[in-house]
Amino acid sequence: xxxxxxxxxxxxxxxxxxxxxxxxxxxxxxxxxxxxAALPVMAQNVVKTDTEGLTAGTVTVTVNGxxxxxxxxxxxxxxxxxxxxVISEIFGVHEHIADVARRFAKLGYLALAPxxxxxxxxxxxxxxxxxxxxxxxxxxxxxxxxxxxxAVVAWAKANGGNTDKLGVTGFCWGGRQTWLYxxxxxxxxxxxxxYGRVVGEKSAISPVHPIDVADKIKAPILGLYxxxxxxxxxxxxxxxxxxxxxxxxxxxxxxxYPNSGHAFHADYRPSYNEADAKDGFARAVAWFKANxxx
Numbered sequence: 171x172x173x174x175x176x177x178x179x180x181x182x183x184x185x186x187x188x189x190x191x192x193x194x195x196x197x198x199x200x201x202x203x204x205x206x207a208a209l210p211v212m213a214q215n216v217v218k219t220d221t222e223g224l225t226a227g228t229v230t231v232t233v234n235g236x237x238x239x240x241x242x243x244x245x246x247x248x249x250x251x252x253x254x255x256v257i258s259e260i261f262g263v264h265e266h267i268a269d270v271a272r273r274f275a276k277l278g279y280l281a282l283a284p285x286x287x288x289x290x291x292x293x294x295x296x297x298x299x300x301x302x303x304x305x306x307x308x309x310x311x312x313x314x315x316x317x318x319x320x321a322v323v324a325w326a327k328a329n330g331g332n333t334d335k336l337g338v339t340g341f342c343w344g345g346r347q348t349w350l351y352x353x354x355x356x357x358x359x360x361x362x363x364x365y366g367r368v369v370g371e372k373s374a375i376s377p378v379h380p381i382d383v384a385d386k387i388k389a390p391i392l393g394l395y396x397x398x399x400x401x402x403x404x405x406x407x408x409x410x411x412x413x414x415x416x417x418x419x420x421x422x423x424x425x426x427y428p429n430s431g432h433a434f435h436a437d438y439r440p441s442y443n444e445a446d447a448k449d450g451f452a453r454a455v456a457w458f459k460a461n462x463x464x
Contacts, residue, residue: 200228200285201241201268204438205261205294207302211438216265219272226272229329231284233321240322241268241283243275249330251280252463255319257340257347258283259436260307262293266438267341277455278464280331284322286315286347307343311375315347316354323355335359337463339454342366342433345393349380353387360461361391362454365432367402368393368410381406384413390421392457394450396430396443421461425453 204211226243241263244251254274258267263283271281287293290309296302319338327333338361340348345366352361368380380387395407407424414422427434427450433441435450458464 200239200263201265201271201283203265203294205264205296207293207296207299208261208264208436208439212440212442213438215437215442215444217269217273217437219269219276221272224272224275226268226275229325231318231321231325233318236289238288238318238321239263239285240325241271241285242281243268243271244280244330245275245278248278250332251278251330252335252458253323253326253331253333253337254279254281254458254463255322255336255338255340255351256281256283257319257338257344257351258286258293259342259344259433260293260299260302262287264294266436270339270341273451279337280326282322282326284318286310286318289314309375312347312350312377316351319347319351320355323357333357335463337361337458337461340364340366341435346380349387349391349393350378350383352389352391353380353383356388358389359463360389360458362457363391363393364435364450365395365399365402366393367406369406381410381413384410384419385417387414387417387419387422390419390423390457390461392422392453393424394435394453395424395426396432396434396446397426397428398431401432425450 224243225246229240229242231238231240256271263285267283271283274281287306290306293306336358338348338351341364345363348361348363352358370379427446430443430446433439434443435447
């Protein structure tokens with residue numbers, strides 16, 4: 171438990187004492203420890219995927235002058251790999267998201283999890299969800315996210331990835347972005363959206379939601395949701411399904427787990443439902459393989 175919670179803190183002390191600039195520390199610590207706003211961690215449930223046989227760590231992709239840290243995991247020494255973008259929850263690229271990337275890498279993927287909040291701050295260090303939403307997530311425009319993901323895909327193509335086999339998956343905030351990116355990038359072969367909102371109020375930073383761009387989503391998307399998620403009514407999922415069907419996207423599927431609420435895949439949180447999380451991940455892997463991302 172102590173090791174799980176203090177990884178980031180120990181790195182922080184070490185690198186700041188060594189005189190390394192804060193931005194460089196963020197790159198070093200990406201994917202390490204758990205987000206402060208998500209504590210306490212349910213350590214007994216945490217899945218830990220090792221790096222044996224993998225190349226794993228942080229790379230940097232420059233987007234319009236901004237250095238965007240990206241947690242990369244892939245089979246060591248391999249090229250021509252299918253690519254999976256892993257889009258984080260509101261908590262940023264902390265240990266759980268990095269572990270998901272390693273899980274895909276163990277299956278033969280080049281998995282890339284970019285820090286999409288980097289311009290606004292370090293999402294993993296925000297002391298509360300309220301402050302995180304107000305100061306970081308709430309100031310991150312969808313347009314910026316899409317541009318960053320485009321740049322990460324370009325990096326993948328130049329660094330051993332086969333972007334003809336491009337998949338995207340994301341959780342919560344990242345689940346919503348999964349739908350949006352599939353609408354934005356016609357080269358996405360398949361996606362898996364975990365409990366991401368599909369409707370909502372529009373704003374300058376979020377001018378559309380998945381239901382508004384359903385006609386632009388050509389790739390098959392698997393949506394994984396919990397019936398007990400009070401923030402995402404099943405009725406909203408039914409509306410999206412109808413919009414997708416009306417647009418001719420008959421392959422997309424939404425699975426609703428009756429015994430789960432929000433964040434049921436997050437093994438470090440009390441919301442975790444082990445059976446549904448394992449079933450969902452197995453479905454995700456099979457979905458990518460069946461739809462050209464393998």
